[in-house]
C-alpha cells in the first residue's frame with residue numbers, strides 16, 4: 001500500500017513538473033520559434049518576400065513619436081520604405097522629426113498634433129486627418145509614467161487622468177479608428193507597446209503598471225478578433241530602455257546589457273514586426289522576462305517594491321544635488 005501511494009505521488013509530481021515546464025516553454029519559446037520560422041520561410045516561399053508597404057499598406061502611424069522608442073520606430077519603418085504619420089503633442093518636435101525623416105529616407109511624412117492626455121476630444125480630428133490614407137501599420141506607442149516612483153496619493157489627480165487617457169484610452173481609440181479600414185483592405189498590423197510591469201503588481205508604479213495589464217489583455221484579445229480579417233496585432237513588452245521616461249534613475253539611464261540604448265532596442269523590436277506576435281522585442285529582455293516568470297508573483301511584487309523604493313531615493317538624491325549646485 002505504501003509502495004502504491006509513493007508511486008502515485010512520484011508520478012503525480014513528475015506530471016506536475018512536466019506540465020509546468022510545458023506551460024512555461026509555450027509562453028517563452030513561442031516567440032523565438034515564430035521568429036526563426038519567419039526567417040526561414042522566404043527560402044521556401046520566395047514570392048512571400050514582400051516589402052512592409054506591399055504587405056500591409058503604404059502609411060505607418062506612430063503615436064508618441066517625437067522621442068524615445070516611438071521616434072526610433074518612425075525612423076526604422078521609414079528606412080523600410082513606409083510613409084510616416086507622426087502623432088505627438090509638441091509641434092516644434094514634430095516638425096523636426098518629420099524633416100529629419102524626409103531628408104534621410106525618400107518617404108513622405110505627415111504630422112498630427114494631439115495631446116492624448118486630453119482624452120475624448122482629440123479623436124475626431126485624428127480620424128479626419130487619417131481618413132484618406134492607406135494605413136498599414138499602427139504603432140500604439142505613446143505612454144506616460146509618473147515623474148518618479150511614488151505612492152498613489154502623492155500623484156496629482158490630473159496626472160492620474162492623463163496616464164489613464166494616454167496609456168489606456170489612446171491604444172483603444174486609435175485601434176478603433178484604424179481597424180475598419182484594415183478590415184476592408186484585409187491587411188494591416190497594429191503594434192501595441194506594453195511594459196514588463198504588466199507581469200505583476202508594481203507598488204509605487206501602481207497606476208502605470210495596471211494600465212499596462214490593460215494593454216496586454218486588450219492586445220491579446222484583439223489579435224484573436226482580427227485573425228479572420230488578415231489583420232495582425234502584436235504585443236511588444238519592453239523592460240527598461242534608456243529613454244527620458246526613466247530620467248528619475250541614474251542607474252537605469254547608465255544602461256547595461258539588460259537596459260539597452262533606445263536605437264538598439266527599437267531596431268530589434270522592429271525586426272520582430274510581422275514575425276512574432278508576443279515579444280519583449282529584445283534578446284536580453286526575453287531572458288529577463290522568462291526568468292521572472294519562474295518566480296512567484298508575490299515575490300516579484302516584493303522585489304519590484306524594493307527596486308522602486310531605491311529608484312525613488314535616487315530621484316530624491318538627484319533633486320538634492322541639483323539644489324546644491
Ligand SMILES: NC(=O)c1ccc[n+]([C@@H]2O[C@H](COP(=O)([O-])OP(=O)(O)OC[C@H]3O[C@@H](n4cnc5c(N)ncnc54)[C@H](OP(=O)(O)O)[C@@H]3O)[C@@H](O)[C@H]2O)c1
Nearest residue numbers: 064066067068069089090115116117143195240241243245
Ligand atoms: N523606456 C522604458 O524603459 C520603457 C519600458 C517599458 C515600456 N515602455 C513603453 O514604451 C513606450 C514609449 O516609451 P518611451 O520610454 O519611449 O517614452 P518617452 O521617451 O518619454 O517618449 C514618449 C513620447 O510620447 C510623447 N508623449 C508624451 N505624452 C504625450 C501626450 N500626452 N500626448 C502626445 N504625445 C505624448 C512624447 O512627446 P514629447 O517629446 O513632447 O514629450 C514622446 O514623443 C511607452 O508606452 C512606455 O510605457 C518604455
